[in-house]
Amino acid sequence: MGVTEEQFYNPDNFAVMPMGFCYPGKAKTGDLPPRKECAPLWHHVMWKAFTHVKLILLIGKYAQDGYLGKDGKRNLTENVRHHQEFLPKYFPLPHPSPVNRFWRIKHPWFEEEVVGVLQNYITKSIQ
Template sequence: MQELLVEIRNCTVCEAHLPLEPRPIVAGNKNSKIILVSQAPGRKAHVENKAWDDPSGKKLREWLGVTDEVFYNPGNFAVLPMGFCYPGKGKTGDLPPRKECAPLWHPKVWEEFKNVKLILLIGKYAQDQYLGQEAKKNLTENVLHYEEFLPKYFLLPHPSPVNRFWRSKNLWFEEKVVGKLQKLVADILQKG
């Protein structure tokens, strides 16, 4: 699997469409238990070449109930964004992930995982891709009905500060869903 990750990190397929040089960010190993399928790296992740090392990542680790050390252990969590490179800035946040990445690389990466216990679909792009016809009409409905997608998937909004309005409108998520997520994650990590 490490050879495949090196190949992905050297990918330049969508270079002409990126605002900065390609710097694909992906992490994990064959024993990763929880796979984080998310949007695309932000500018800070691109600069530092480290996923989830920003306010979004801090909030995500809070939701998961894990420390940085546990989170960045590839035996625990793998990072598999829909777009591996920073796509650029849009009006209200980053642009959507490039469409080339997931079809090109995801199937190859999934073949390498041997110990997946849970897939976190973080945000609408990941949910649309992986739920297909099973997706609800919007992200709120997906997350509200997350139990329908267990035990394979757990659906989350993106933890970006840009989504603070969504979180303030949907207090039920942090009041009722996050605790269940933390318990599930703790059970998976404890059992190995």
Template sequence: MDLLLNQINACTLCQASLPYPPKPILAFSNSSRILIVGQAPGRKAHDSGIPWNDASGEELRRWLDVDRYQFYDPSLFGIVPMGFCFPGTGKSGDLPPRPECAPTWHPQILTELTNIKLILLIGFYAQSYYLRSNSYRTLTENVLHYKEFLPDYFPLVHPSPRNRIWQKKNPWFEEEIIPELRQQVREALVL
């Protein structure tokens, strides 16, 4: 496991396309029980070196009903984004995750993570990659039909403050999805 993490931390595969030197931000251990697959680290995570270290992370922890200590315990949660480094900023927010990371590193990581009970797929990029042909046409449909992807995957919208409008338009998310998500998390972590 240490060898794999060292290889990832030394990766320069997409260096020419990044606005800053590569700084992979991820965390996992042999005993991780839940894997969080998001998009890519944001600027705050890049600066601090801590994944989900922003308002999105606070909202995600609320959804999961876990505290910071639990969330950042790699024996409980593995955090492996689709793109490991901050991709930069575009006109309407952060750029998409670099496409090189997931096919290069995710299969190797998943081989090592033998205790994973649940994979949270946060956002369009994670769902497109992992659900592939089983994916619905939209992210909203994936989230609405989450039961079809259990017990392996739980698709979620991104917890960004920018998605509060989506949440207001889809009250079923807070009413139905969040309680089920919390139950799945408790079962996977045996809390």
């Protein structure tokens, strides 16, 4: 994101909200999906605590499916490639999990084109 550790951990700049609020357990190639009842049960409560939200990073396909709804009919790659269609509210991103390293290798345009756009949005939002 192009921010310092101090900027990232400043609660006036960033908040992290998982799609699930409990560890779902291990699968063969990573963790199991978040439990389906968690987001509908807790997200609306959590959003009340967040004020002055300027941008929501939808990190991973579960977050994109949960928040983009009908607008996010594409797969993760297409959501990320067409990130500008979801701005100014949402910015879809791949999950930074080591399991996804092959996705980043296969899609060099992400680093070349998308990361810079994200960094510009973040810089403008935390000033």
